Amino acid sequence: MTHAILQGIISANKPKHTSVAVFFDHEEIGSQTPQGAFSSLLSELMERVCLAQNCNREDFYRAIRNSYLISADMAHAFHPSYAEKYDPDYSPRMNGGPVIKLNANHRYASNGETCVPFIELCEQAKVPYQQFLVRSDMPCGSTVGPVLAANLGLRTIDIGNPMWAMHSVRESCGTEDHISLIKVLELFFN
Numbered sequence: 001m002t003h004a005i006l007q008g009i010i011s012a013n014k015p016k017h018t019s020v021a022v023f024f025d026h027e028e029i030g031s032q033t034p035q036g037a038f039s040s041l042l043s044e045l046m047e048r049v050c051l052a053q054n055c056n057r058e059d060f061y062r063a064i065r066n067s068y069l070i071s072a073d074m075a076h077a078f079h080p081s082y083a084e085k086y087d088p089d090y091s092p093r094m095n096g097g098p099v100i101k102l103n104a105n106h107r108y109a110s111n112g113e114t115c116v117p118f119i120e121l122c123e124q125a126k127v128p129y130q131q132f133l134v135r136s137d138m139p140c141g142s143t144v145g146p147v148l149a150a151n152l153g154l155r156t157i158d159i160g161n162p163m164w165a166m167h168s169v170r171e172s173c174g175t176e177d178h179i180s181l182i183k184v185l186e187l188f189f190n
Contacts (some may be wrong), residue, residue, distance in 0.1 A: 001160065001161070002023050004072065004178060007182045007186075008186045009021045009189045011182075011186045014190075016190070018049055022045070024037045024041075037147045042152065043151070046060070047060050050063055064153055065153065068114070068154070069109075069145070069156040069157070070156075070185070071109060071145030071148065072159055072181075073143045073145075073159075074161060074162075074173070075099035075101055075160035075161060075162050076132065076162070078162075085138065089133075090102075090131050090133035093130070094163070094173060095174035096128060096130050096174075097122065097130055097177060098129050098159050098180060098181045099130045099131065099132045099159060100115055100118060100119075100129060100159055102115075102131060107134075107142040108143060110145070110156075110157045110158045110159075115157060118159060121184050121187050124187055125186075127180040132162075145158040161178060161181055
């Protein structure tokens with residue numbers, strides 16, 4: 001995800017709005033460190049960008065409410081050896097496009113309002129997209145998306161590229177998904 005985000009923002013050609021890419025540390029241990037997503041890093045950065053443009057506090061809060069955050073992490077791809085663990089209607093396949101991650105318990109920040117802009121970006125980039133929904137009887141991990149959405153009030157979507165064997169030594173993912181996500185992020189940053 002870091003490479004796709006970095007490639008997307010580097011490729012931006014005279015963006016219409018201020019663009020920010022943030023790469024947090026310590027997500028896997030809860031993000032509660034001075035450089036993690038629970039830190040004040042992003043809030044301070046955004047406020048300083050506003051202040052550098054001679055904005056006041058009200059302008060800063062308006063900018064936050066008008067912002068859109070794509071929280072990008074990987075997504076669990078359907079693995080045929082563990083088919084019983086997946087919801088048959090929401091099981092992303094590798095090389096099937098970026099994945100919108102959904103969870104009724106808000107373990108992901110995506111909701112109806114925040115999904116639409118990402119879907120529109122995918123359609124504009126002519127990139128397929130998929131949806132991942134953890135079965136209701138299975139536990140669900142989380143990302144920094146809900147943390148940032150709650151702490152900053154940013155409209156946020158959680159997305160990722162599908163991969164097998166997440167957190168193992170045999171992680172595998174599709175190259176087409178990576179290329180597709182870069183296309184979507186280039187449009188987003190423009």
